[in-house]
Amino acid sequence: MSQNSSPPGADAARRAHGSRAVHVLARGGYVASGVLHLLVAWVAVQLALGRPTGEADQSGAFRTLGQLPGGELALWAVAVGFAALALWQVGTAILGVPNAEHQAGARAKSVAKAVLYGVLAGSSVRYAQGAGGGGESEESLTAGVLSMPGGAWLVGAVGLVIVGVGVYHVVKGVRKKFLRDLTGTGGSSVRPVVVRLGQAGYVAKGIALGVVGGLVLTAAVTTDPSQAGGLDEALHTMRDQPYGPALLLVVGLGIAAFGGYSFARARFARL
Structure with a gap:
Protein backbone atom coordinates (compact mmCIF):
# COMPACT_ATOMS: atom_id res chain seq x y z
CA MET A 1 0.00 0.00 0.00
CA GLU A 136 -43.94 0.58 12.32
CA SER A 137 -44.84 2.21 15.62
CA GLU A 138 -42.50 2.19 18.59
CA GLU A 139 -44.87 -0.25 20.29
CA SER A 140 -44.81 -2.78 17.45
CA LEU A 141 -41.05 -2.52 17.08
CA THR A 142 -40.58 -3.03 20.82
CA ALA A 143 -42.94 -6.01 20.79
CA GLY A 144 -40.89 -7.60 18.02
CA VAL A 145 -37.64 -7.17 19.95
CA LEU A 146 -39.17 -8.38 23.23
CA SER A 147 -40.24 -11.60 21.52
CA MET A 148 -36.61 -12.40 20.69
CA PRO A 149 -34.32 -14.35 23.06
CA GLY A 150 -32.82 -11.80 25.41
CA GLY A 151 -35.10 -9.17 23.91
CA ALA A 152 -35.88 -7.52 27.24
CA TRP A 153 -32.16 -6.94 27.83
CA LEU A 154 -31.77 -5.44 24.35
CA VAL A 155 -34.75 -3.13 24.83
CA GLY A 156 -33.35 -2.13 28.22
CA ALA A 157 -30.00 -1.36 26.64
CA VAL A 158 -31.70 0.83 24.04
CA GLY A 159 -33.57 2.62 26.81
CA LEU A 160 -30.33 3.29 28.67
CA VAL A 161 -28.73 4.64 25.51
CA ILE A 162 -31.66 7.02 24.96
CA VAL A 163 -31.47 8.19 28.57
CA GLY A 164 -27.72 8.68 28.12
CA VAL A 165 -28.30 10.77 25.01
CA GLY A 166 -30.81 12.83 26.95
CA VAL A 167 -28.31 13.45 29.75
CA TYR A 168 -25.69 14.35 27.14
CA HIS A 169 -28.04 16.94 25.65
CA VAL A 170 -28.70 18.49 29.06
CA VAL A 171 -24.98 18.66 29.87
CA LYS A 172 -24.21 20.03 26.41
CA GLY A 173 -26.76 22.78 26.96
CA VAL A 174 -25.81 23.68 30.53
CA ARG A 175 -22.06 23.70 29.79
CA LYS A 176 -22.51 25.39 26.39
CA LYS A 177 -20.58 22.64 24.62
CA PHE A 178 -22.68 23.23 21.50
CA LEU A 179 -20.57 26.33 20.86
CA ARG A 180 -17.88 23.98 19.53
CA ASP A 181 -20.20 23.26 16.60
CA LEU A 182 -20.27 26.91 15.58
CA THR A 183 -17.82 29.17 13.79
CA GLY A 184 -15.36 31.33 15.67
CA THR A 185 -13.22 30.22 18.59
CA GLY A 186 -15.66 28.50 20.89
CA GLY A 187 -18.54 30.29 19.17
CA SER A 188 -17.16 33.69 20.21
CA SER A 189 -18.64 35.33 17.11
CA VAL A 190 -22.16 34.23 18.05
CA ARG A 191 -24.57 36.64 19.70
CA PRO A 192 -25.69 35.97 23.30
CA VAL A 193 -29.27 35.30 22.19
CA VAL A 194 -28.06 32.33 20.13
CA VAL A 195 -26.24 30.98 23.18
CA ARG A 196 -29.39 31.26 25.29
CA LEU A 197 -31.49 29.56 22.61
CA GLY A 198 -28.97 26.74 22.41
CA GLN A 199 -28.90 26.27 26.16
CA ALA A 200 -32.69 26.19 26.53
CA GLY A 201 -33.09 24.01 23.46
CA TYR A 202 -30.57 21.34 24.38
CA VAL A 203 -31.83 21.09 27.96
CA ALA A 204 -35.46 20.77 26.79
CA LYS A 205 -34.57 18.11 24.22
CA GLY A 206 -32.56 16.26 26.84
CA ILE A 207 -35.51 16.18 29.23
CA ALA A 208 -37.83 14.90 26.49
CA LEU A 209 -35.33 12.21 25.45
CA GLY A 210 -34.91 11.18 29.08
CA VAL A 211 -38.66 10.56 29.34
CA VAL A 212 -38.59 8.57 26.07
CA GLY A 213 -35.76 6.45 27.44
CA GLY A 214 -37.65 5.94 30.67
CA LEU A 215 -40.67 4.63 28.76
CA VAL A 216 -38.47 2.17 26.86
CA LEU A 217 -36.87 0.99 30.11
CA THR A 218 -40.32 0.49 31.62
CA ALA A 219 -41.28 -1.66 28.64
CA ALA A 220 -38.13 -3.73 29.16
CA VAL A 221 -38.71 -4.25 32.90
CA THR A 222 -42.40 -5.10 32.51
CA THR A 223 -41.94 -6.88 29.14
CA ASP A 224 -44.99 -4.86 28.09
CA PRO A 225 -44.46 -3.19 24.67
CA SER A 226 -47.46 -0.92 25.25
CA GLN A 227 -45.32 0.95 27.80
CA ALA A 228 -42.88 2.01 25.08
CA GLY A 229 -43.36 5.11 23.02
CA GLY A 230 -41.70 7.92 21.15
CA LEU A 231 -41.64 11.64 21.69
CA ASP A 232 -45.41 12.05 21.41
CA GLU A 233 -46.04 9.43 24.11
CA ALA A 234 -43.31 10.98 26.27
CA LEU A 235 -44.90 14.42 26.11
CA HIS A 236 -48.33 12.98 26.92
CA THR A 237 -46.79 11.16 29.88
CA MET A 238 -45.18 14.39 31.01
CA ARG A 239 -48.52 16.23 30.75
CA ASP A 240 -50.29 13.64 32.93
CA GLN A 241 -47.92 14.11 35.89
CA PRO A 242 -48.53 16.53 38.79
CA TYR A 243 -47.81 20.01 37.46
CA GLY A 244 -47.33 18.25 34.11
CA PRO A 245 -48.99 20.89 31.90
CA ALA A 246 -46.68 23.58 33.30
CA LEU A 247 -43.61 21.38 32.79
CA LEU A 248 -44.77 20.44 29.29
CA LEU A 249 -45.28 24.11 28.45
CA VAL A 250 -41.70 24.87 29.53
CA VAL A 251 -40.35 21.91 27.52
CA GLY A 252 -42.40 22.94 24.49
CA LEU A 253 -40.99 26.46 24.65
CA GLY A 254 -37.52 24.92 25.05
CA ILE A 255 -38.03 22.84 21.90
CA ALA A 256 -39.08 26.05 20.13
CA ALA A 257 -35.85 27.61 21.38
CA PHE A 258 -33.94 24.72 19.81
CA GLY A 259 -35.75 25.49 16.58
CA GLY A 260 -34.53 29.07 16.80
CA TYR A 261 -31.02 27.85 17.56
CA SER A 262 -31.16 25.60 14.49
CA PHE A 263 -31.87 28.64 12.31
CA ALA A 264 -28.83 30.35 13.81
CA ARG A 265 -26.79 27.19 13.29
CA ALA A 266 -27.63 27.35 9.60
CA ARG A 267 -25.60 30.55 9.58
CA PHE A 268 -22.83 29.71 12.05
CA ALA A 269 -22.34 25.94 11.77
CA ARG A 270 -18.80 24.69 11.17
CA LEU A 271 -18.82 23.17 7.68
Missing part, protein backbone atom coordinates in the same frame (compact mmCIF):
# COMPACT_ATOMS: atom_id res chain seq x y z
CA SER A 2 1.38 3.40 -0.93
CA GLN A 3 2.09 6.04 1.65
CA ASN A 4 -0.50 8.30 0.04
CA SER A 5 -3.27 5.70 0.25
CA SER A 6 -6.55 6.92 1.72
CA PRO A 7 -9.77 5.32 2.92
CA PRO A 8 -12.25 4.16 0.27
CA GLY A 9 -14.41 7.05 -0.87
CA ALA A 10 -12.03 9.67 0.54
CA ASP A 11 -11.65 11.48 -2.79
CA ALA A 12 -15.41 11.73 -3.25
CA ALA A 13 -15.79 12.84 0.35
CA ARG A 14 -13.20 15.59 -0.13
CA ARG A 15 -14.99 16.82 -3.22
CA ALA A 16 -18.29 16.92 -1.31
CA HIS A 17 -16.71 18.75 1.62
CA GLY A 18 -15.23 21.29 -0.75
CA SER A 19 -18.43 21.78 -2.73
CA ARG A 20 -20.15 25.11 -2.20
CA ALA A 21 -23.44 23.53 -3.28
CA VAL A 22 -23.21 20.88 -0.56
CA HIS A 23 -22.36 23.58 1.98
CA VAL A 24 -25.42 25.62 1.05
CA LEU A 25 -27.74 22.61 1.02
CA ALA A 26 -26.36 21.31 4.32
CA ARG A 27 -27.03 24.66 5.96
CA GLY A 28 -30.53 24.36 4.54
CA GLY A 29 -30.78 21.11 6.48
CA TYR A 30 -30.37 23.03 9.72
CA VAL A 31 -33.17 25.36 8.58
CA ALA A 32 -35.31 22.26 7.98
CA SER A 33 -34.45 21.05 11.49
CA GLY A 34 -35.53 24.41 12.86
CA VAL A 35 -38.87 24.22 11.07
CA LEU A 36 -39.59 20.72 12.38
CA HIS A 37 -38.68 21.65 15.94
CA LEU A 38 -40.95 24.70 15.82
CA LEU A 39 -43.84 22.54 14.57
CA VAL A 40 -43.24 19.95 17.32
CA ALA A 41 -43.06 22.78 19.87
CA TRP A 42 -46.34 24.22 18.62
CA VAL A 43 -48.14 20.89 19.08
CA ALA A 44 -46.51 20.39 22.49
CA VAL A 45 -47.63 23.82 23.70
CA GLN A 46 -51.17 23.18 22.43
CA LEU A 47 -51.12 19.86 24.30
CA ALA A 48 -50.00 21.62 27.48
CA LEU A 49 -52.86 24.10 27.11
CA GLY A 50 -55.37 21.28 26.66
CA ARG A 51 -55.81 21.87 22.94
CA PRO A 52 -54.09 18.90 21.24
CA THR A 53 -53.78 19.39 17.49
CA GLY A 54 -51.85 16.30 16.42
CA GLU A 55 -48.85 14.12 17.22
CA ALA A 56 -46.09 16.00 19.04
CA ASP A 57 -43.24 14.30 17.22
CA GLN A 58 -41.48 14.30 13.86
CA SER A 59 -44.28 12.49 12.05
CA GLY A 60 -46.76 15.06 13.34
CA ALA A 61 -44.42 17.85 12.25
CA PHE A 62 -44.07 16.39 8.75
CA ARG A 63 -47.84 15.96 8.51
CA THR A 64 -48.49 19.53 9.67
CA LEU A 65 -45.92 20.91 7.25
CA GLY A 66 -47.49 19.01 4.38
CA GLN A 67 -50.91 20.51 5.16
CA LEU A 68 -49.65 24.08 4.90
CA PRO A 69 -49.91 26.04 1.63
CA GLY A 70 -47.01 24.89 -0.53
CA GLY A 71 -46.43 22.06 1.92
CA GLU A 72 -45.46 19.46 -0.68
CA LEU A 73 -42.73 21.71 -2.05
CA ALA A 74 -41.56 22.48 1.49
CA LEU A 75 -41.32 18.76 2.26
CA TRP A 76 -39.15 18.18 -0.80
CA ALA A 77 -36.92 21.10 0.23
CA VAL A 78 -36.64 19.63 3.74
CA ALA A 79 -35.70 16.26 2.24
CA VAL A 80 -32.92 17.82 0.16
CA GLY A 81 -31.54 19.68 3.16
CA PHE A 82 -31.46 16.60 5.38
CA ALA A 83 -29.96 14.50 2.56
CA ALA A 84 -27.17 17.07 2.20
CA LEU A 85 -26.50 16.96 5.95
CA ALA A 86 -26.38 13.16 5.78
CA LEU A 87 -23.89 13.36 2.90
CA TRP A 88 -21.79 15.83 4.86
CA GLN A 89 -21.69 13.57 7.92
CA VAL A 90 -20.71 10.57 5.77
CA GLY A 91 -17.82 12.60 4.40
CA THR A 92 -16.80 13.63 7.91
CA ALA A 93 -16.85 10.00 9.04
CA ILE A 94 -14.55 9.07 6.14
CA LEU A 95 -12.13 11.99 6.34
CA GLY A 96 -12.09 12.38 10.12
CA VAL A 97 -13.24 15.13 12.44
CA PRO A 98 -10.85 18.11 12.65
CA ASN A 99 -9.30 18.66 16.09
CA ALA A 100 -11.12 15.66 17.60
CA GLU A 101 -9.20 14.03 20.46
CA HIS A 102 -10.73 10.60 19.83
CA GLN A 103 -11.22 10.07 16.11
CA ALA A 104 -12.93 6.67 16.46
CA GLY A 105 -15.67 8.09 18.67
CA ALA A 106 -16.00 11.22 16.55
CA ARG A 107 -16.35 9.16 13.36
CA ALA A 108 -18.95 6.92 14.99
CA LYS A 109 -20.91 10.00 16.03
CA SER A 110 -20.80 11.28 12.44
CA VAL A 111 -22.10 7.93 11.20
CA ALA A 112 -24.98 8.07 13.70
CA LYS A 113 -25.84 11.60 12.58
CA ALA A 114 -25.69 10.54 8.93
CA VAL A 115 -28.19 7.75 9.63
CA LEU A 116 -30.48 10.13 11.54
CA TYR A 117 -30.46 12.76 8.79
CA GLY A 118 -30.91 10.06 6.17
CA VAL A 119 -33.99 8.73 7.97
CA LEU A 120 -35.40 12.25 8.24
CA ALA A 121 -34.80 12.83 4.53
CA GLY A 122 -36.55 9.57 3.69
CA SER A 123 -39.50 10.43 5.96
CA SER A 124 -39.86 13.82 4.32
CA VAL A 125 -39.90 12.20 0.88
CA ARG A 126 -42.62 9.76 1.96
CA TYR A 127 -44.80 12.55 3.29
CA ALA A 128 -44.19 14.63 0.16
CA GLN A 129 -45.43 11.65 -1.87
CA GLY A 130 -48.46 11.28 0.38
CA ALA A 131 -47.26 7.96 1.79
CA GLY A 132 -46.14 9.08 5.25
CA GLY A 133 -47.04 7.31 8.44
CA GLY A 134 -46.62 3.84 7.01
CA GLY A 135 -43.74 2.78 9.28
